[in-house]
Amino acid sequence: xxxxxxxxxxxxxxxxxxxxxxxxxxxxxxxxxxxxxxxxxxxxxxxxxxxxxxxxxxxxxxxxxxxxxxxxxxxxxxxxxxxxxxxxxxxxxxxxxxxxxxxxxxxxxxxxxxxxxxxxxxxxxxxxxxxxxxxxxxxxxxxxxxxxxxxxxxxxxxxxxxxxxxxxxxxxxxxxxxxxxxxxxxxxxxxxxxxxxxxxxxxxxxxxxxxxxxxxxxxxxxxxxxxxxxxxxxxxxxxxxxxxxxxxxxxxxxxxxxxxxxxxxxxxxxxxxxxxxxxxxxxxxxxxxxxxxxxxxxxxxxxxxxxxxxxxxxxxxxxxxxxxxxxxxxxxxxxxxxxxxxxxxxxxxxxxxxxxxxxxxxxx
Amino acid sequence: xxxxxxxxxxxxxxxxxxxxxxxxxxxxxxxxxxxxxxxxxxxxxxxxxxxxxxxxxxxxxxxxxxxxxxxxxxxxxxxxxxxxxxxxxxxxxxxxxxxxxxxxxxxxxxxxxxxxxxxxxxxxxxxxxxxxxxxxxxxxxxxxxxxxxxxxxxxxxxxxxxxxxxxxxxxxxxxxxxxxxxxxxxxxxxxxxxxxxxxxxxxxxxxxxxxxxxxxxxxxxxxxxxxxxxxxxxxxxxxxxxxxxxxxxxxxxxxxxxxxxxxxxxxxxxxxxxxxxxxxxxxxxxxxxxxxxxxxxxxxxxxxxxxxxxxxxxxxxxxxxxxxxxx
Numbered sequence: 001x002x003x004x005x006x007x008x009x010x011x012x013x014x015x016x017x018x019x020x021x022x023x024x025x026x027x028x029x030x031x032x033x034x035x036x037x038x039x040x041x042x043x044x045x046x047x048x049x050x051x052x053x054x055x056x057x058x059x060x061x062x063x064x065x066x067x068x069x070x071x072x073x074x075x076x077x078x079x080x081x082x083x084x085x086x087x088x089x090x091x092x093x094x095x096x097x098x099x100x101x102x103x104x105x106x107x108x109x110x111x112x113x114x115x116x117x118x119x120x121x122x123x124x125x126x127x128x129x130x131x132x133x134x135x136x137x138x139x140x141x142x143x144x145x146x147x148x149x150x151x152x153x154x155x156x157x158x159x160x161x162x163x164x165x166x167x168x169x170x171x172x173x174x175x176x177x178x179x180x181x182x183x184x185x186x187x188x189x190x191x192x193x194x195x196x197x198x199x200x201x202x203x204x205x206x207x208x209x210x211x212x213x214x215x216x217x218x219x220x221x222x223x224x225x226x227x228x229x230x231x232x233x234x235x236x237x238x239x240x241x242x243x244x245x246x247x248x249x250x251x252x253x254x255x256x257x258x259x260x261x262x263x264x265x266x267x268x269x270x271x272x273x274x275x276x277x278x279x280x281x282x283x284x285x286x287x288x289x290x291x292x293x294x295x296x297x298x299x300x301x302x303x304x305x306x307x308x309x310x311x312x313x314x315x316x317x318x319x320x321x322x323x324x325x326x327x328x329x330x331x332x333x334x335x336x337x338x339x340x341x342x343x344x345x346x347x348x349x350x351x352x353x354x355x356x357x358x359x360x361x362x363x364x
Numbered sequence: 365x366x367x368x369x370x371x372x373x374x375x376x377x378x379x380x381x382x383x384x385x386x387x388x389x390x391x392x393x394x395x396x397x398x399x400x401x402x403x404x405x406x407x408x409x410x411x412x413x414x415x416x417x418x419x420x421x422x423x424x425x426x427x428x429x430x431x432x433x434x435x436x437x438x439x440x441x442x443x444x445x446x447x448x449x450x451x452x453x454x455x456x457x458x459x460x461x462x463x464x465x466x467x468x469x470x471x472x473x474x475x476x477x478x479x480x481x482x483x484x485x486x487x488x489x490x491x492x493x494x495x496x497x498x499x500x501x502x503x504x505x506x507x508x509x510x511x512x513x514x515x516x517x518x519x520x521x522x523x524x525x526x527x528x529x530x531x532x533x534x535x536x537x538x539x540x541x542x543x544x545x546x547x548x549x550x551x552x553x554x555x556x557x558x559x560x561x562x563x564x565x566x567x568x569x570x571x572x573x574x575x576x577x578x579x580x581x582x583x584x585x586x587x588x589x590x591x592x593x594x595x596x597x598x599x600x601x602x603x604x605x606x607x608x609x610x611x612x613x614x615x616x617x618x619x620x621x622x623x624x625x626x627x628x629x630x631x632x633x634x635x636x637x638x639x640x641x642x643x644x645x646x647x648x649x650x651x652x653x654x655x656x657x658x659x660x661x662x663x664x665x666x667x668x669x670x671x672x673x674x675x676x677x678x679x680x681x682x683x684x685x686x687x688x689x690x691x
Contacts (some may be wrong), residue, residue, distance in 0.1 A: 011498060084437065086433070116470070119467065119470070120467055120471075125469070127465075127469035127472050127473060134436055134437075135465070135469065136431075139460050144429070145431030145433065146429050146432050146436065148429070149429065149430040149435070149437065149439070150433040152433070152434045152438065152439070153434045153437035153439045156415065176425040176429060176456070179426030179429075180426055183421065183426045183430060183604035236399075275596045339471065340467040341467060342466070342506065343471070343475075343530050344529070347476070347529050349401060349524065349553055349555070351551040352550065355384055356385070357384055357385070358383070
């Protein structure tokens with residue numbers, strides 16, 4: 001007897017939606033591109049000075065540099081300046097792009113009282129409430145579920161803000177990451193997941209960590225909108241993050257962007273990156289996002305060499321100032337050692353008439 | 365004064381707090397449409413709606429992490445683990461995120477969240493559903509760990525845990541959800557970090573917490589009736605923060621201490637209490653501090669084997685008599 005055909009799923013509803021082509025952002029003019037270029041340069045120079053400080057043992061522990069990937073954070077910030085961000089441990093650049101001062105970042109790397117986390121966090125744990133920058137997390141993939149909660153809170157309050165979550169290709173293999181994607185899509189949470197694919201999970205190249213090397217397809221299994229983005233082009237990042245954020249803001253749900261990028265340094269300061277095939281780094285450096293933006297400023301927007309040099313000079317002063325500030329800042333006061341284990345109780349413990357009542361309010 | 369099951373006392377606490385504070389939501393497996401795996405959240409979906417009583421996929425790391433992120437961004441989540449055994453797949457979330465974010469951020473992001481659910485063994489559930497996680501979570505500075513014995517404490521402690529501005533691991537018991545007890549009608553809180561002397565005594569301090577209090581009280585009755593021994597029963601209620609003051613005052617007065625703990629002995633909470641009592645009360649102690657804990661084996665399924673593993677009144681009576689030099 002022939003077996004009766006059983007419909008296993010509804011093909012039309014089981015597909016992932018496509019992101020809109022338009023971001024809704026204004027086109028990038030010369031001034032905007034110059035601003036993005038300047039931001040990328042600040043991150044580049046702060047990171048180079050961090051590398052120097054590390055070799056002088058002024059920065060200790062693990063230190064993961066963002067050099068080569070600046071266009072991702074800067075492009076994303078141009079589209080989501082006022083939204084919530086959460087990142088992993090290669091996050092100095094994200095913090096600066098999101099508005100944390102280079103001084104506070106560098107001082108945190110130096111372990112100083114004036115650091116963004118008062119020297120409690122270090123390189124991997126930069127936080128800044130004022131900038132809506134929620135860290136700085138050191139367990140690969142572990143912070144991705146948190147982004148859903150941030151989006152949950154924002155939506156519950158009717159904030160119209162999205163959560164932007166950065167992580168790497170390595171995190172794409174963690175269980176918590178898959179769980180987070182599934183939950184985000186189930187609840188149509190306003191999250192923009194940004195997988196910065198720099199092709200190495202520490203020393204393991206992409207093809208040795210994942211059978212599927214198009215990492216945006218991780219979204220397919222949960223029915224989430226997804227795209228690959230050219231991460232060397234800061235304008236492309238701005239545009240597609242803008243589209244994903246607009247999609248999320250409109251209530252359509254999350255999106256996963258796989259942003260193709262490359263790190264020019266090792267995984268951390270202690271990694272000489274000998275696992276790269278010969279010639280790969282030199283070839284990738286030809287698509288250095290800062291070279292691309294500089295060339296575009298010259299050729300497409302007619303920005304003068306003098307103007308570009310002036311920007312470089314200004315950036316150098318900012319980076320050097322951050323370094324000096326960090327160096328001259330005081331160490332954390334030993335008397336504060338126990339101050340950060342538990343938050344002091346601010347919520348009222350009153351009962352009956354004295355019990356506090358709370359509405360859903362802005363960042364209570 | 366109403367007589368409530370413990371599950372009803374817990375529910376009353378959550379309902380009152382959610383009425384009071386719109387930032388609170390309850391999230392976990394089967395908490396909504398199913399009315400709670402153990403019916404703790406019965407009726408809450410109908411009362412508060414699906415935005416505040418939220419069913420989740422079987423995805424502990426995912427929804428524990430969601431709660432933590434929401435707490436960072438100003439909400440006050442209650443995350444229910446169907447049992448604390450399942451929290452172990454979210455261990456990284458609780459330990460590396462909830463416990464550390466306030467510190468890592470230099471005090472910028474408190475994480476006011478309650479993780480709650482039944483802890484320890486029920487009956488015949490086998491090895492993977494019978495773990496007592498007390499010591500695992502009490503190990504970490506940044507977390508608070510609390511538990512109750514009766515309905516009155518269940519209500520007051522859960523309300524205080526929800527109001528706390530830090531992450532709290534709230535340990536319940538499947539076996540005692542149906543136990544009834546008197547709960548005052550007016551609102552009250554049981555402060556975290558305060559032990560409770562459940563029975564005053566002269567000869568020895570019996571220290572315990574959670575559902576082992578039932579075994580301890582049975583043992584105390586028998587010690588009084590059969591052996592003329594007067595024990596003080598101290599219910600810690602909070603493992604972190606620990607009420608050192610009440611603990612040390614009691615042991616200093618009685619001079620003897622037995623700690624009764626569900627869970628494995630090695631690196632357990634009882635070991636920590638024994639060490640602290642020995643350090644602080646050495647001059648008052650008439651005998652070494654003894655522990656009664658699970659036997660040091662993974663939980664067996666068969667009824668008789670499991671009975672041998674768990675603390676019980678017989679073992680507690682024996683330990684008390686031995687500490688008094690009467691065995």
